Amino acid sequence: MIDIQALTFTYKDETAPALENITLSVPEGGFLGIIGPAGAGKTTLARAIGGIVPHHYPGDYYGSVKVDGLDTIDNRLTDLSRIVGTVFQDVDSQIISSVVEDELLYGMENFGIPHDEIPRRMEFALKQVGIESLRERTIASLSGGQRQKVAIASVIALRPKVLVLDEPTGELDPASSRQIFTLLKTLNEEYGITVVIIEQKIMLLCEFARQLMVLDHGRIFVKGDTREVLSHAEELEALGVNCPRVAYLSRLLEKETRETLPVCVSIEEAEAMVRGLMK
Ligand SMILES: Nc1ncnc2c1ncn2[C@@H]1O[C@H](COP(=O)(O)OP(=O)(O)OP(=O)(O)O)[C@@H](O)[C@H]1O
Ligand SMILES: [Mg+2]
Incomplete structure (x- = not known):
């Protein structure tokens, strides 16, 4: 549904690229979470998926972004907005x-x-x-x-077929934030809407997103299935991205049990794993 090939973008009058060599594919019905420190290029990527970069924000643009088969460069924003709905930061x-x-x-x-x-x-x-x-x-x-x-x-x-949300819960309390994520899950699962969400509330993100992408200085630091990305918890920590505490649990327990344990993405999963080990 979203196909990005080697996208490099530098805003007009800037020298450093806001995005550098981004290649990403999100299948129809996918649920992708994007995280990364301030200035990493998250918002720029959200703008590029909707075509706002480069139609509204000109600059040096290399590579390609296609949504639902439409190249965002060749299509007008009014046509793209029928496919991609964006909630801006x-x-x-x-x-x-x-x-x-x-x-x-x-x-x-x-x-x-x-x-x-x-x-x-x-x-x-x-x-x-x-x-x-x-x-x-x-x-x-x-x-x-x-x-x-x-x-x-x-x-x-x-x-829309694709929903892009740029920190949509920034001003919401925990209960409302969870409500929004639950709604996104319903839209994703029942209506097949592809969801891309930039979010700082990493615990919620990890619980709901199937894929994660971590951006740093305009580049992809790591991307993949949520569980796979969370297995890099220590490296993410060094980048200033704090993973949910449950993500560290299996590493800690592995030292005790000398077994290889799966990374947990939610408290429920962690509880089930601990109960299993206690048996
Ligand atoms: N309209 C613009 N014109 C010029 N440079 C811009 C513009 N918008 C963003 N930038 C620059 O592009 C880079 C990436 O910014 P972007 O807003 O995409 O990052 P971000 O990851 O969304 O950050 P934040 O966490 O603060 O929202 C930064 O260096 C920023 O200064
Ligand atoms: Mg932003």
Whole structure:
């Protein structure tokens, strides 16, 4: 669904590339998590998947990005936006209406969603994101976290084939963050939507993402299945990426048991492993 070949991109007037030689493939129905330190190029990559780099942000661009078979260079942003829905890191830059329900309506009307389907989609999106009660509120009266939820709901209502979310839970509390991840899982599993999410809450990311990619200085530090990436926990630590504590558990226990143990990605898995060993 997403096919990136040797992408190198330098923003106009900059000298160092923001992305360097990125090759990545995300299958249809994939769920990819992206992590990495500040300035690693995560946002630039999100922009490149949606085509905003280089259509909106010009620069030196080498390599190719294809989504659903369309090369982002050869296609217009309006066509690409039918395939890729993006929730930007700075949600305020993407909200254009002054009332919550208008924001969702605007997107759906622009997309040409049939009129009789709009109410159903509106209710689904508001309910799933947990903001039904905010429907008639003005955007200006909302908190940062609530605005983040509005931006997520507007994109979800469009049901794009690919959802790209750039730190969508940055202003959300742990319960709301988990709610968003659970929603993404539903959209991914039940509707086959391909999910790419940049996220600092690594514990949640590891629990939900099937693939992980770690970026550093514009380059891929490591990528692969979540479990495989977490087996590099010590190297990631050195990069400033703190892996979930459960990821270290099997290494610690291996020293005691002298058995090779699988890396755990959730507390449930860790609990099952410890119980198994105690038997
Ligand atoms: N619009 C822009 N014009 C010029 N340089 C930019 C622009 N946006 C980002 N950069 C530069 O590109 C590099 C990668 O930035 P990017 O925002 O993609 O990183 P990031 O991993 O998303 O960081 P953060 O964790 O802070 O969100 C940085 O050196 C940044 O200064
Ligand atoms: Mg960013």
